[in-house]
Amino acid sequence: MKNITVIGAGTMGNGIAHVFAMNGYQVTIVDIAQAALDKALKTIGKNLDRMVTKERISAADKDATLANISTSTELATGVTKADLVVEAATENVDIKLKIFASMDEHAPASAILASNTSSISITKIAAATKRPAQVIGMHFMNPVPVMKLVEVIRGYATSDEVTTTIMELSKKIGKVPTEANDYPGFVANRVLLPMINEAMYALLEGVAGVQEIDTVMKLGMGHPMGPLQLADFIGLDVCLSILNVLHDGFGRPKYAPCPLLVNMVMAGKLGRKSGEGFYSYSHGTKELIVADSFK
Numbered sequence: 001m002k003n004i005t006v007i008g009a010g011t012m013g014n015g016i017a018h019v020f021a022m023n024g025y026q027v028t029i030v031d032i033a034q035a036a037l038d039k040a041l042k043t044i045g046k047n048l049d050r051m052v053t054k055e056r057i058s059a060a061d062k063d064a065t066l067a068n069i070s071t072s073t074e075l076a077t078g079v080t081k082a083d084l085v086v087e088a089a090t091e092n093v094d095i096k097l098k099i100f101a102s103m104d105e106h107a108p109a110s111a112i113l114a115s116n117t118s119s120i121s122i123t124k125i126a127a128a129t130k131r132p133a134q135v136i137g138m139h140f141m142n143p144v145p146v147m148k149l150v151e152v153i154r155g156y157a158t159s160d161e162v163t164t165t166i167m168e169l170s171k172k173i174g175k176v177p178t179e180a181n182d183y184p185g186f187v188a189n190r191v192l193l194p195m196i197n198e199a200m201y202a203l204l205e206g207v208a209g210v211q212e213i214d215t216v217m218k219l220g221m222g223h224p225m226g227p228l229q230l231a232d233f234i235g236l237d238v239c240l241s242i243l244n245v246l247h248d249g250f251g252r253p254k255y256a257p258c259p260l261l262v263n264m265v266m267a268g269k270l271g272r273k274s275g276e277g278f279y280s281y282s283h284g285t286k287e288l289i290v291a292d293s294f295k
Helices: 011-022 034-053 059-067 093-105 120-127 160-174 188-204 210-221 227-234 237-248 257-265
Strands: 003-007 028-031 070-072 084-087 112-115 134-141 149-154 175-183
Touching: 003 011, 011 028, 011 034, 011 134, 028 034, 034 059, 059 070, 059 120, 059 160, 070 093, 070 188, 084 093, 084 188, 093 149, 093 188, 112 160, 120 134, 134 160, 149 160, 160 175, 188 227, 188 257, 210 227, 237 257
Parallel strands: 003 028, 003 084, 028 070, 084 112, 112 134, 149 175
Antiparallel strands: 134 149
16 A cells, blocks of 8 residues: 545544655545645644654654645545545544545545544445445544554455455554444444543533542543543534434433533534633633633
8 A cells, every 4th residue: 555545634634644644655635625734734744843843753754744745625536546545524424425435436446445433334334335345444543643543443344355454554554453343433432432421411410520520530540631621622522423323323321412412512612622611722721721611
């Protein structure tokens, strides 16, 4: 594999592009908005500058990485030379199905089509293509340049050869791949999101406050970030989407999204991305300040 196309220039997309480009692959980032592509390149540049400052890479490494990246606003042309296409669009099943149908139409017949989805069925996504054996999940963790794990998800029809190829490729870019089968939430979010959801229920029911809940989990359980702060980091809309996938997929009450989460998303309080969730991010410091709604 030499040519990688990443669909989506957001946080996950630019992180995935960064990692592949830094490991010598030719990367094309595709997004319908030129502004998003420009922002992605700027973000990658800043992250590389940080690595240079910390002496993790050289200035020459930074220049080489950026030289490996090109951009396109047209999916049809952006995937024509791809050996692997990694979709990193928003966590919406209809959008993903449309993208995969287009990827399947325009990418080379030999290309592997991967999704960075955190919960949506790979089998369902693969059914939108004529090459289900070549469709697989590559669930990177955020922030992609830092986090080592790649959750590799096999759809019902994913071939052994494609799975082995993606497992080995993940190792080549410095990641630790872990294989999972295609069930709602896979492993990472099937375990993580119920914990986050339960923390929200504890807050809703008055068991403890935002900082108290997060402090218990950080100091008592050794988590680097409390569940409510982590929910803000992930995005409350993304948390709600994943819980809905779990609830719909398993039909079990324990996966029902907390009403507090539903209300916050409807109110536009999405966490760090909107400036406020359980904490306020509009104060200009790195200190965690509990949002006015929870004081």
